[in-house]
Amino acid sequence: MTPRAVPARHKLRVLMILSALMGFGSISTDFYLPALPTMASSLRSASGTIELRRYCLLFGLGVIGLIAASLVNARLVPRFGSGRLLLAGTSGAAVAGIVLAVDACTGLGGLASLALPLFCFVCATGFIVANAVAGALAVMPDRAGTVSAFVGTIQYGGGILGSALTGALLSTRLLQPTGR
Template sequence: MSPRQRLRLILVLGSLIAVGPLTIDMYLPALPAIGDDFATSSAAVQLTLTGTLVGLALGQLLIGPLSDAVGRRKPLIAGTALHVVASVLCALAPSIAVLGALRVVQGLGAAAAAVIAMAVVRDLFSGTAFAQVLSRLLLVMGAAPVLAPTLGSELLRWTQWRGVFAALAVFGVLLMLVAVFGLRETLPPARRQRGGVVSTARLYRSLLRDRPFVGLVLVAGLAMASIFAYVSGSSFVLQEQHDLDEQQFGFAFGAGAIGLIAATQANVRLLRRYSPQRILASALLVGTVAGLVLLGIAATGLGGLPALLAALWVVLAAAGLALPNAPAVALTRHGEAAGTASALLGSVQFGIGAVAAPMVGVLGNGAVAMALVVAGGMASALVVLHLVVRPAQLDAPEPDAEPLAVAVH
């Protein structure tokens, strides 16, 4: 695959995988407004975020094995269509309960893009090459968390929160066009899994018996939990506790996401000198220390908002180093079932995130509550890495794989 073809593939997959972050983040500036509109608590509003994460988790468990059996394109197109329909219905939701239920369906649709984009990368690359391509992919998809709250806040200048979901529906339609015209099938019939439910169950059982794989999946999920704790709590902490308006919140949130993106790109250079396992261990150590500093700042108020944002930036940057490498090492171990392995990985990430998001609200929705969950996620990931994965004992990564097919038109 030429550099130009690789760049085009990254842009196509990045646009597909961006639907998840946009679905999660674009309505964040509107969370307080949604609570006011439905006269409900902030914890109830945060459950709409949890609903999306639950849908993303369940959807990946279903779509991953399906894509291993029938190929990548059909599940992707069907899932994207479901996302469009759910987005339209979210814009018309009459109550917070209905909105929460529809957000589950919206997450189910978004799961198709998330798991299949990862599986396509694993279809074509492995080892260090996988981590490098994934880091580049995170640059493209990382623009979504940067732009989403800002786009949402700008939309709120002209429309109510329902207009945000209408915009997501339009994006979903564009995404379908990308899937139909921009991506070829990367899983030929000869490499597809057969056997239906029984075969799928055997695949999951085989994956769950691989201790390092399970540990790496948990590590990725716990690191993601730190991010979702920030996503869930930041709008309330920054807008209500620190009096930022919707536009200021969008810029502050975007600054944190820039730190995450910068780290993913630094990861490409680091991989030229260090193994993914070593980078992962170092990133989690830095993230844990920064999380504890964040907790201290939140509890004491030392340094005010600038110090709080700086500590959050370091945590997010550490996550930006951890998130490409944990999946790269995990999926390299199971290239024969990339869709199913990607599904389990993504499902656990969003499943743990679904638990972490409402925990911030349960603990009080303040800076201390957010910092507790952020620091807890990073510290737990570090412990699991060393007690379960044991990176020093992992097999050496596979040699870089040559592309198996050209995935873009």
């Protein structure tokens, strides 16, 4: 995405959309962190070391997947362009999110069936975040510092919003996982 590819009248809209995608990464990642105690109880697990080990393993695999996706993204950008890879990342996240939602609603498969789509969802974030930042900076290169600060604010704000929404939904029992 080059600055000339975006007409001047649309630059602010494009910047807002790309910044929202940055916030999406934080919102989606921070949704499952505060939900851990409820997930443990719905899986009939007491809070203890075994559950902590499972969570740490899943979290660590997610981080490895995110890093690997970012490295693959860096190799693919020259060949396919950041716009296509951003679309691929958002499409992959959407598919993985739908699979996660169906699994959460049906309760089929237990924790094992949540692990693969969650891993794919987190990996998709490796494509979304890098390409959204690159696209946002390309829209207004003459204001790179301001754009970077704005994108960072949206990203952190998304994480805060995701955690707050999860806590609110869990406290009102609207987002209680099904018993497994």
